[in-house]
Amino acid sequence: MLRKIENISEYLKSHGIKPSYQRIRIFEYLMKTTAHPTVDTIYRALVPEIPTLSKTTVYNTLNLFVENQITHLISIEENEARYDADTSLHGHFKCVSCEKVFDFEIEADQLRYSGPEGSEVREKHIYYKGLCSGCNKIQ
Template sequence: MEKYVKMLREKNLKVTPQRLIILKYLNEHSTHPATDKIYQDLKINNPSLSKTTVYNSLEILEKHGIIQSITISGLEHRYDFRHEMHHHFLCKKCGRIIDIDVVCPNLGKMLECGHNVEEVHGYFKGICKKCMNKEKIKDGS
């Protein structure tokens, strides 16, 4: 838990129990949860938690680069503890969002294009390996 305190202090953010449990939750759940999922899960042991607080906390944590917001699905924001740069794959069948560990070789070119690039998001969509295999079994092939 001390590690989350340090992350907040480094950005001069106030250390609140709400921010700490959200950070801890995100660090321990690499499923790229949506705001409501985070809220519902944390509310069980923190009944006084407000959903607005979850929204506020996620917003400020993202603004300071501690976490990352993923818009791959188009209908909600999904969140990710930010570590090394990686991309994401959305399975159109099961809805899972899977981490893809490739770096972006376009970054170099992007830096030359005149825009000030602060974020890079690589989204792939299709059918994941697991769902592909299920299909094969159903087909009997």
């Protein structure tokens, strides 16, 4: 589901984002993970390599990515924001035991919307919670 981007610097520019070293590294990190990381997870992963990195920079960079539609904000829990560089239509499953978030495929025609006439859907979010296969075996 996740697209391949050969030149992240050019990709960021094409979306109106100035490609600083920190922004490139944050986006590379998002592209390489399927873990749907939090700000704190990204910060802890990159600060050994970029000692001048702050959590505020990570937070602001992710917000910039979301605003420019190259990253999705995932809010399955009210007090937890996770990020996903896969902007294709797909759903998320969060295990209530290990708290991992998994992607699953959905097709647009499976989702029917019959809202107010003249309205326009701009985003679709599908979330499920339960036990992943690994945790379900333990239970």
